[in-house]
Structure formats: structure tokens, C-alpha cells
Amino acid sequence: MKPAYLLRQAAPYRRPLLTIAAVSLLTSAVTLVVPWLAGQLLGRVVEGSGTVAAAAGMGMGTILVLLVTALVAGTGLTIAGAILSAATGGRILADLRIAAHRHILRLPVPFHDNSNAGELLSLTTFEVASLSNFLANTLARMPAMLVTAAGASVLMFRLDPATGLVLLLLLPLFYLAVKLVGRRLRQLGYEARDAETALIVLAEQQLEMMMATKSFAQEQAQSAAFARLAEASRKVQLEQERLKAMLGPIVALLAGFAAILVLLLAGGAGEEARDPAELFSLLLYAALLTRPMGSLADLYGYTQWAGGTLARLEAVMAEAEERGYEDNVAGARRAQGALAFEDVRFAYPGRDATLDGISFAVAPGEIVALTGDNGAGKSTLISLLLRFYQPDSGRITLDGQEISTIPLQHLRRQIGLVPQRPLLFAGTVRENITYGLPDASTAQLAAAVELAQAQALVQMLPQGLETRIGDHGVRLSGGQRQRIALARALLADPPVLVFDEATSMFDLDAEASFVAACKEGLKGRTVLIVTHRPASLALADRIIDLHEGRIRTVTERHPKGA
Numbered sequence: 001m002k003p004a005y006l007l008r009q010a011a012p013y014r015r016p017l018l019t020i021a022a023v024s025l026l027t028s029a030v031t032l033v034v035p036w037l038a039g040q041l042l043g044r045v046v047e048g049s050g051t052v053a054a055a056a057g058m059g060m061g062t063i064l065v066l067l068v069t070a071l072v073a074g075t076g077l078t079i080a081g082a083i084l085s086a087a088t089g090g091r092i093l094a095d096l097r098i099a100a101h102r103h104i105l106r107l108p109v110p111f112h113d114n115s116n117a118g119e120l121l122s123l124t125t126f127e128v129a130s131l132s133n134f135l136a137n138t139l140a141r142m143p144a145m146l147v148t149a150a151g152a153s154v155l156m157f158r159l160d161p162a163t164g165l166v167l168l169l170l171l172p173l174f175y176l177a178v179k180l181v182g183r184r185l186r187q188l189g190y191e192a193r194d195a196e197t198a199l200i201v202l203a204e205q206q207l208e209m210m211m212a213t214k215s216f217a218q219e220q221a222q223s224a225a226f227a228r229l230a231e232a233s234r235k236v237q238l239e240q241e242r243l244k245a246m247l248g249p250i251v252a253l254l255a256g257f258a259a260i261l262v263l264l265l266a267g268g269a270g271e272e273a274r275d276p277a278e279l280f281s282l283l284l285y286a287a288l289l290t291r292p293m294g295s296l297a298d299l300y301g302y303t304q305w306a307g308g309t310l311a312r313l314e315a316v317m318a319e320a321e322e323r324g325y326e327d328n329v330a331g332a333r334r335a336q337g338a339l340a341f342e343d344v345r346f347a348y349p350g351r352d353a354t355l356d357g358i359s360f361a362v363a364p365g366e367i368v369a370l371t372g373d374n375g376a377g378k379s380t381l382i383s384l385l386l387r388f389y390q391p392d393s394g395r396i397t398l399d400g401q402e403i404s405t406i407p408l409q410h411l412r413r414q415i416g417l418v419p420q421r422p423l424l425f426a427g428t429v430r431e432n433i434t435y436g437l438p439d440a441s442t443a444q445l446a447a448a449v450e451l452a453q454a455q456a457l458v459q460m461l462p463q464g465l466e467t468r469i470g471d472h473g474v475r476l477s478g479g480q481r482q483r484i485a486l487a488r489a490l491l492a493d494p495p496v497l498v499f500d501e502a503t504s505m506f507d508l509d510a511e512a513s514f515v516a517a518c519k520e521g522l523k524g525r526t527v528l529i530v531t532h533r534p535a536s537l538a539l540a541d542r543i544i545d546l547h548e549g550r551i552r553t554v555t556e557r558h559p560k561g562a
């Protein structure tokens, strides 16, 4: 674990963490006083005199009051410490989650291409939870645990030096045992986390593939795959819990044996009879010592394990965010919509160039169709325009300004994209359409629905725009989903519209009618249409045909001035 990163994470919570540490130190001070007072009380009860207290002139009543006060204070402090730890742990958890999630949303598309959604999910949910628990509970309470252990040892040593000697001899043995078991615990912690993450990843993937599983009748195979992972996770967790279950009590037992030994030595060694008050205190201190010893062993493994999670979190947080985020782009000027690609070349990492030597310009208000074989690079070209990826060379401009210099969100808000596979979420039709413009007016909504040829669909739905779709709602057909995605892009009325096979699932009549409506409704907007279908091609002023990443032909359908 890198302590510097840990300290940075803990820095904003310095105050509550220090408060927890202070409260637990106080608790441990009170805890250390109790055995002594109890010993004195016992001495009074048995013999009528406790040596030290008697010397200090303390009466039995005073001792009783002090003892009760210490017990009540100890209880109060323990409760306060637990609540404080829970509150601080919760705060750290929420903050870490929010920060990690915000960061993940801002990471570039290539990062998401190469990472697994399930792994990110597990990092921001249960892994971060264990980390915040570690910071607030384990780390903040460690000083108190050490102080209790050290305090009990020192006080025992003062009461009886032979005790101290035995303790000193036991210490290296104890350290060795803790280190060995702690190492195994750390390994098991890693394995348990990996097993649990693999399970989440598979479950997520299987839920997404539900219809494929059913149509290929693969339920048994998929169940078996899940069962294997669930079983693996159970086994690791069992081993982990078994070790944990044994560790604390066994260490406590050994410490207990040591205490008995100490008592025997201390009780029998001296020529004079021991003061029963001292003996009783000694016994209580020995009992007190057993608790932190067990916890310290557990702590060692846990610290190592939390370090692993921290390293994963650190790796994700160290990934650079997309360049060009500006928090306030609301006031930026609407673009005219002139686009230009100038000798653009682009290759996905580790692959040959997907696009090469791409040059073309689109004037504001022009409609340009991109066509070409599967894999020719059409969607990639659109991705470059939206700055999902950066060209390796060449320039892409909007209104003459290179897009890499335009604030990212402003650029993207100038472009209404309808992707090949519309992404709709479980919510109402209205929520889905207004996704990019949550405060759209009724008139804007109605216009977008009409232009997307979605009125008939909305009227047909049981609660119109308020009908829930997706999970717990109505399932829509491919063409219906496309209409909603179209309405979503048209709603904000951006100066540039990009339709990537946006009407590929429309029936022919519907497509022809959409094309006709677009001719009228999209006047003045720059439109890029990726399509193979004649009705959409008929809409275009120009058709650019791509072949293996290069422009093969350009067909002017409505030559300028004609």
C-alpha cells in the first residue's frame, strides 16, 4: 500500500478521524483505570484496605464513585466512538463513491472500451465500502488498541516485573504468528474479492444476454458457469472466515494462558503474601490484554487487503479524464454547422488505420450521406466528430475551429446523434425523449415527436408519453425504439444532426415519410446520414462512399446552383 495515497484520501477527514482516535484513546485510558479501581475495591472488601488508595487517603465510597464513573464514562465513550466511526465511515464511503463515479463518467471512450463495466461496478460498490470501513473503524481505532495493549503491559510490569518479563518473551512469538496468519489472510482477501467481482461481472453479462440465452436454449450451461463461480467464491470466503474465526479467540486463549502463568508466578514467587487487590488488578489487566492482541492480528491482514483495493481505486482515479471539460458551457454560442475533415487518419490502438486520408467539407444546412461496406469506417468517422477518439493526424473543424479546442460538452451539444443501437433506459417515454434536455417545453416535445414520426406510437401506448418502457414497462419494437431515439436527438434542435443507420428498422413507407418530413423540418441544419437505404440516400445533397477507410467516390446529387 502506498501510505502517501492513503494519507491523501484520509486528509479531508482529518478532523473526524482524529476525533475518533481521541475518543478511543480516552476509552482506552478509562478501560485501563477500571482494573486498578476494581482491584482497590476488592482489596477494601476483602481486607478493609487497598494499599495505594489507602496511601492516597481514598475511602471506599470514593473508590466506588470513581469506579462507577469510569464504567459509565467508558460505556458512553464506546457508544460515541462507534457512532462517530459509523458516521465518518458513511461519509467517506459516499464521498469516495461520488468522486469515483464522477471520474468514471469523465474517462475517455478508449478507457471504457478496455474496461469491464462489472469490475467498475464492484469497485465503486463493495470494494469502496470495505475501504471506508477500514479507514473509519480499523485505522482510526488502531492507536487506542495499541495504547490499551501497551498500557496494560506497562501497568502489569509495574505491578509485577516478572509479568513484564514473560510478556517481553512472548512478544516476538506473537509478532511472528500474526505476520504469518496476516499474510495468508491478505491472500485470501484478494482471492475473495476477485471471486466476488467475477461473479458480479458474469451475472451482469448473463442478464444482458437473457434473450440470447433463451433463444439458444443455453440456460443450463449458463447456470453451470454461474454456479462454478458462486461455489469458488463460497470456498474462498469459508476459508477466510474460518481463519478469522480461529485467529482472534486463539490469540486471546494464548494470552489467557500467559496470564494464568503470570498470576501463578506473581502469586507464588514472593516470600510475603501478595496483596489480593494487586493480584486482582493484575488478572483484569491480563484479561484486558487478550482483546487487543486478537484484534491486532486481524488488523494486519485487513490493512494489507485494504491496500489492494486502494491500489485499484488509485489506478482508476489516476486515469486522465477526457480533455476539454468545462463546467459551464451554457452561455456558449450555437454553432452554424459547417463541418470539415482535413486529411484525417485514425487507427484503433494496435490495429491498422481504420480511416486514412479523409477530407470533405459540409456547409451549414447541407445533407450528406455516408455509405459503404460493413466495417468501412463510417461509425468511426462519426465517433471522431464527437471526439470519442482523437485522430492520429489531420484536422476536424466545426465552423472553422478545430474541434479539439472547443469545450467538449459544448461541442457535443451542437451535435444530435442517433446511434445505430438506440440506448433507452427504464423510465417513461417522456423521460427518455427529454434525456438531453430535461426542461424542454411541451411545444418542443410535441415538435420532436412529430418530426421523429413517433405520434402514432405515443398515441398507441397505454399512458402516452407517461408510459414506462424497459424494465417493468412496455417492450418496444426496434423501429419504435429508433423513433424515440430520433425524437431525443431532434428535441434539442442542434445545428448538426448525425443519423447512424437511424431509420434502419423503419418500414419503407415510414422511412419515406420521415425523409420527406426531414427535408422540410430540418432546413438549415447540417445533417450527416450513415445509411445503405435508398430512401435515406435520396435525402442527401451528396453521397460519400467509403471503402476500407478511404473515400472511394463522392456523388453530388443536387449540384450547387442546379
Ligand SMILES: Nc1ncnc2c1ncn2[C@@H]1O[C@H](COP(=O)(O)OP(=O)(O)OP(=O)(O)O)[C@@H](O)[C@H]1O
Pocket (backbone or CB within 6 Å): 113, 348, 349, 351, 354, 372, 373, 374, 375, 376, 377, 378, 379, 380, 381
Ligand atoms: N472500439 C473499437 N476498437 C477497435 N476496433 C474498432 C472499434 N470500433 C470499431 N472498430 C473497427 O473499426 C472498423 C470500422 O468500424 P465501423 O464501426 O466504423 O464501421 P462501419 O462502416 O460503421 O460498419 P457498419 O456498416 O457495419 O456499421 C471495423 O473493422 C471495426 O472492427
